[in-house]
Amino acid sequence: MKEVILAKSAGFCFGVNRAVELAYNLLGDGVKVSTLGPIIHNQQVIDDMAEKGAKIIEKLDEAATESTIIIRTHGIPCTLMKEIENSGMKFLDATCPFVKKIHKIVAENSSRDIPVLIAGDDKHPEVVGIKSYSKGETFIFKNNDELVSLLKKNKVLCQKGIIIVAQTTFSAKEWKICKKNINLLCTNAKIFDTICSATHKRQSEAVTLSLECDAMLIVGGRHSSNTQKLKSTCEVNCPTFLVETAEELKSIDLSEFDKIGITAGASTPASIIKEVHNYVRNC
Ligand code: SF4
Known part of the structure; x- marks a missing residue:
C-alpha cells in the first residue's frame, strides 16, 4: 500500500476563492457575466462557468449587453480600469486584495525620478497590471x-532611489x-515584500514534501504560474508530475514510488484534488 501525503496548503487560496464565489453568486442569481480574461487558471472551473452562461472577453466591446464584467484576481492595467469605470457598465472587481496592495505601493512610491523594478514574468497579466501603475521607468x-x-547595464539604478x-x-527562494x-549593489533601494503569504506557505510545504517523498504530483492548470512554480520547486528533489485531472494519471506509472x-x-478546486488523492491511494 502506498503512503500518500496531501499538502495542507493545496488548493484555492483566499483571493481565488473570493473571485470564484463572487462569479458563482452572480451566475446563481441569473446575472449575465462576462469575465475579462479567464477568471482563474483552471480549465475545469472555466468550462463549468461557461456552461452556466459566463462569457470570457478580451475587450470591453465584446461584453454581452446588460452583462456584469468581472475583473479577475490578477487585476488589470489602470487605463482599462478607468475605461470600465467611465463606461457606465456594471462591474465587479475581483482583483485579489494582495495584488491591489502592489498597485497602491507602485502608484504611491514611484515617480518620474523613482523607477520601479518588478520581479516576475513580464507577460503575466498581474505584472502587466502592476507595471501600469508606475509613474516613471519600469524594469x-x-x-x-x-x-x-x-x-x-543600468548602473545609475544602483545609486538613485528605486x-x-x-x-x-x-519564487520565495529566488x-x-x-x-x-x-542590498549589496544598490544604495538607495526600497524593497517591498509583496510575495503572497499563501504562495510562500504552499511553496515551502511543497519543498518539505518533495524532500521526504519518492515522487510528487502537482495538480493544477498547465498555464497557471503558481502551479508551474510548484513543479519546478519540487522536481529538483524528486520525480514530479503535473496533472490537470485524475484522468491524466492513467498514463503515468507510479508503481515504483512508495511514498x-x-x-x-491556488486555482485548483477541492473536487479535483480529491479525485487525484483517491486515485493515487487506490492505485
Ligand atoms: S495566490 Fe495570493 S495573491 Fe494570488 S490570488 Fe491567491 S491570495 Fe491573492
Whole structure:
C-alpha cells in the first residue's frame, strides 16, 4: 500500500476563492457575466462557468449587453480600469486584495525620478497590471541573473532611489537571493515584500514534501504560474508530475514510488484534488 501525503496548503487560496464565489453568486442569481480574461487558471472551473452562461472577453466591446464584467484576481492595467469605470457598465472587481496592495505601493512610491523594478514574468497579466501603475521607468526581471545584468547595464539604478516589488507568485527562494544582491549593489533601494503569504506557505510545504517523498504530483492548470512554480520547486528533489485531472494519471506509472506527495495550485478546486488523492491511494 502506498503512503500518500496531501499538502495542507493545496488548493484555492483566499483571493481565488473570493473571485470564484463572487462569479458563482452572480451566475446563481441569473446575472449575465462576462469575465475579462479567464477568471482563474483552471480549465475545469472555466468550462463549468461557461456552461452556466459566463462569457470570457478580451475587450470591453465584446461584453454581452446588460452583462456584469468581472475583473479577475490578477487585476488589470489602470487605463482599462478607468475605461470600465467611465463606461457606465456594471462591474465587479475581483482583483485579489494582495495584488491591489502592489498597485497602491507602485502608484504611491514611484515617480518620474523613482523607477520601479518588478520581479516576475513580464507577460503575466498581474505584472502587466502592476507595471501600469508606475509613474516613471519600469524594469522587469524574472530571476536573480536577469536582475544582476540589469543593474550592471543600468548602473545609475544602483545609486538613485528605486522601488522593488515582486509578483505575488514569485519564487520565495529566488526573491531572497535577489534581495541580497539589491542590498549589496544598490544604495538607495526600497524593497517591498509583496510575495503572497499563501504562495510562500504552499511553496515551502511543497519543498518539505518533495524532500521526504519518492515522487510528487502537482495538480493544477498547465498555464497557471503558481502551479508551474510548484513543479519546478519540487522536481529538483524528486520525480514530479503535473496533472490537470485524475484522468491524466492513467498514463503515468507510479508503481515504483512508495511514498507520494500531492500539492495543488491556488486555482485548483477541492473536487479535483480529491479525485487525484483517491486515485493515487487506490492505485
Ligand atoms: S495566490 Fe495570493 S495573491 Fe494570488 S490570488 Fe491567491 S491570495 Fe491573492
